[in-house]
Amino acid sequence: MTVKVTVTGAAGQIGYALLFRIASGQLLGPDVPVRLSLLEITPALKAAEGTAMELDDCAFPLLRGVDITDDPVKAFDGANVALLVGARPRTAGMERKDLLEANGGIFGPQGKAINDHAADDIRVLVVGNPANTNALIAKAHAPDVPADRFTAMTRLDHNRAISQLAQKLNVPVTDIKKMTIWGNHSTTQYPDLFHTEVGGKIAAELVEEEWLRDTFIPTVAKRGAAIIEARGASSAASAANAALNHVYDWVNGTPEGDWVSVALPSDGSYGVPEGLVCSFPAVSRNGRWEIVQGLEINEFSRERIDASVRELIEERDAVKALGLI
Numbered sequence: 001m002t003v004k005v006t007v008t009g010a011a012g013q014i015g016y017a018l019l020f021r022i023a024s025g026q027l028l029g030p031d032v033p034v035r036l037s038l039l040e041i042t043p044a045l046k047a048a049e050g051t052a053m054e055l056d057d058c059a060f061p062l063l064r065g066v067d068i069t070d071d072p073v074k075a076f077d078g079a080n081v082a083l084l085v086g087a088r089p090r091t092a093g094m095e096r097k098d099l100l101e102a103n104g105g106i107f108g109p110q111g112k113a114i115n116d117h118a119a120d121d122i123r124v125l126v127v128g129n130p131a132n133t134n135a136l137i138a139k140a141h142a143p144d145v146p147a148d149r150f151t152a153m154t155r156l157d158h159n160r161a162i163s164q165l166a167q168k169l170n171v172p173v174t175d176i177k178k179m180t181i182w183g184n185h186s187t188t189q190y191p192d193l194f195h196t197e198v199g200g201k202i203a204a205e206l207v208e209e210e211w212l213r214d215t216f217i218p219t220v221a222k223r224g225a226a227i228i229e230a231r232g233a234s235s236a237a238s239a240a241n242a243a244l245n246h247v248y249d250w251v252n253g254t255p256e257g258d259w260v261s262v263a264l265p266s267d268g269s270y271g272v273p274e275g276l277v278c279s280f281p282a283v284s285r286n287g288r289w290e291i292v293q294g295l296e297i298n299e300f301s302r303e304r305i306d307a308s309v310r311e312l313i314e315e316r317d318a319v320k321a322l323g324l325i
């Protein structure tokens with residue numbers, strides 16, 4: 001069966017890094033045909049058409065067609081996977097409230113279009129920032145879709161944390177298992193090494209406490225800003241790569257003996273208020289995310305998880321006050 005994949009913000013940077021890899025089979029697997037549906041704002045439709053011409057020119061064996069539209073209803077009609085990448089970026093002089101409001105105007109109607117028109121098995125990944133709260137808004141407008149189909153991306157933070165630790169310990173990234181990012185995809189996120197395993201040993205015991213606290217955590221949490229500073233634009237190829245990892249694992253399952261980081265609606269686990277879209281350690285089984293249960297949270301971790309959750313609560317309360325959820 002051909003899977004319909006809708007990508008919003010398709011003419012943007014992440015879109016350009018993402019679409020060719022989806023069409024080559026890296027989102028769902030090498031045997032799954034895909035049809036791409038590109039949603040853009042009207043002024044960017046021509047650029048999206050250019051990208052679609054290039055997709056044609058690749059003659060990808062799995063690509064069954066590309067549709068381009070500025071209408072969310074058409075874009076999400078029958079969609080099985082939705083990658084919500086397009087968002088309103090913060091510009092000079094813009095208050096946080098303005099940013100949340102502008103994004104509410106995007107993610108509310110997209111959530112409703114998903115609710116009314118997507119396929120029954122729709123899976124949604126929000127990449128556009130502020131990703132957790134944009135996912136919360138989309139979910140609030142899709143009451144008929146199971147809440148756990150709405151996720152936001154912290155897989156890039158997860159991959160960044162694995163890479164930083166691998167470099168510190170001079171081991172291949174494949175030696176690192178059970179990394180966790182807790183909380184918000186923002187600088188308050190908490191990359192947790194107290195359950196991470198490296199060759200069967202706990203990572204926090206293999207590094208100096210000072211490095212963990214003063215180098216590792218801030219490097220991972222501020223990596224997005226460091227990329228913007230270096231590139232003059234936000235991360236695109238690595239964000240696209242993380243989106244592919246997230247959906248691939250969701251659909252095909254996470255490997256035994258490991259887990260990944262996923263922002264998904266809390267069921268109250270680890271004291272995170274129900275419904276908040278928060279990053280947790282998670283495994284995918286039978287096509288559904290399950291939060292890893294029973295991890296012991298020490299005082300150091302508790303403080304940091306709580307700080308990020310507080311920020312998520314503030315964002316939720318702000319969008320509630322604006323009538324966006």
Ligand SMILES: NC(=O)c1ccc[n+]([C@@H]2O[C@H](COP(=O)([O-])OP(=O)(O)OC[C@H]3O[C@@H](n4cnc5c(N)ncnc54)[C@H](O)[C@@H]3O)[C@@H](O)[C@H]2O)c1
Pocket residue numbers: 008009010011012013014015039040041044085086087088089106126127128129130131153154156157185234235236239
């Ligand atoms: N979660 C993460 O880890 C992560 C990582 C990197 C970037 N991001 C975020 O991803 C988003 C996209 O990044 P980018 O570099 O591709 O940005 P970009 O500005 O290059 O592209 C965004 C695209 O979205 C489109 N767009 C805007 N409003 C839209 C709407 N209502 N419907 C459809 N399309 C719309 C724009 O026309 C533009 O083409 C940003 O919000 C960025 O902050 C998230």
Ligand SMILES: O=C(O)C[C@H](O)C(=O)O
Pocket residue numbers: 129156223224225227234235
């Ligand atoms: O776009 C940004 O603000 C940064 C991005 O979320 C990232 O983590 O690279």
